[in-house]
Amino acid sequence: MTCEHVRALLDTRESLDAQQQRLLEEHLASCLSCRFDARVLQDARALDEGEEVPFAFTQALRQRITQEEEAPVKQSPRILKWLAVAACLAILVGGTYLAGEPRRQAVSASPPEKALGNATTYAEGYDANFGGQAPWAAMPESSVAADRSLMAREASPQEKIIRTARLELSTRSFDKDYENVLALVKEKGGRVESANLYNNYNDLRGLNLTLRIPVKQLDSVIASLKGVGRLVSFNESARDVSEQYYDMDARLQTQKTKMARLQELLQKAESVEDLIALEDSISNTQYELDRLTGSLKGLDSQVEDATLDLVLNELSPLETSQDQQEGLVERIKSGMAAAFHGFIQLLGDLVVFLSVILPYLIVVVAFIIIIRLIMKRRKNK
Secondary structure, three states, rough: OOOHHHHHHOOOHHHHHHHHHHHHHHHHHHHHHHHHHHHHHHHHHHHHHHHHOHHHHHHHHHHHHHHHHOOOOOOOOOOHHHHHHHHHHHHHHHHHHHOOHHHHOOOOOOOOOOOOOOOOOEEEEEEEOOOOOOOOHHHHHHHHHHHHHHHOOOOOOOEEEEEEEEEEEOOOOOOHHHHHHHHHHHOOOOOOEEEEEEOOOOOOEEEEEEEEEEEHHHHHHHHHHHHOOEEEEEEEEEOOOHHHHHHHHHHHHHHHHHHHHHHHHHOOOOOOHHHHHHHHHHHHHHHHHHHHHHHHHHHHHHHHHHEEEEEEOOHHHHHHHHOOOOOOHHHHHHHHHHHHHHHHHHHHHHHHHHHHHHHHHHHHHHHHHHHHHHHHHHOOO
């Protein structure tokens, strides 16, 4: 047994078997250097076993072991709690807004201004019922008459003029003014071509009407409607379609002459081929006759009956008080009434949103509770 082998066995001397112990003792008895190393190792062990471990080292070691066995629970920063609250508020506000979206979508926005050619436009806050005065009232009478004569002149028998107008009004007496409009249209021999009645998000009503008015009665109808509520905007145009009309009329007469000639040829046709060719030409000519006749009737209808687009909007209590120039107390009352009305609508939207989200909220809360219970049981084990 060599010295290197003996030095390697000195650390495990207590675990050696009898034969290895005997060989080790024989070598130590014969080797002074190995015997010295064995004695130094034995003295070091004796000193180590007799010395107590410091209390500070023992306490630190125990704390280290405890920290490794039980991972510390990290405390959520306060900012995360505030972010969670802000997220809940955002969801609540957004959900309330979305809950009221179907009601707001019921608003059929006023139709955009139609392209009325070189239309004359008036936009003002004139209210005939409230004692206001139209801005153009101060204009010279000759200037106003000259401007209106361009639109209102009687068309000669050779002229084909299509007149179109758009009128937007605001009123605080919606039902009464609506009935007055219908009565006026009936009185002037006009008709309602289309109507769209709606409620906006403030539960204020609006009405879009497309009216067909005999062209000779259009000016008087417009003048009467301007006295209904507050005039917001007015557009009017006149389009000359005389050239288009008489061009189609000439083509119609040509097709009629052609049809008469084809009928004569059909009576004289002798072969089958001629009959087939003539019938085909007659069919095409009849199609052109019907198309041109329909187009002329459409133009005649537009020329004889002008188109008037009317928009009637209901005023809110606050807007009504502003128009009436009420005193401070009345204005405060109107403002409080409008604010209370808006609050009731907001509260209704909130209740609808909570009713919709409640089933999902119950499921989410139950899921979170179950997860926390499972984690708590595992922690206790």
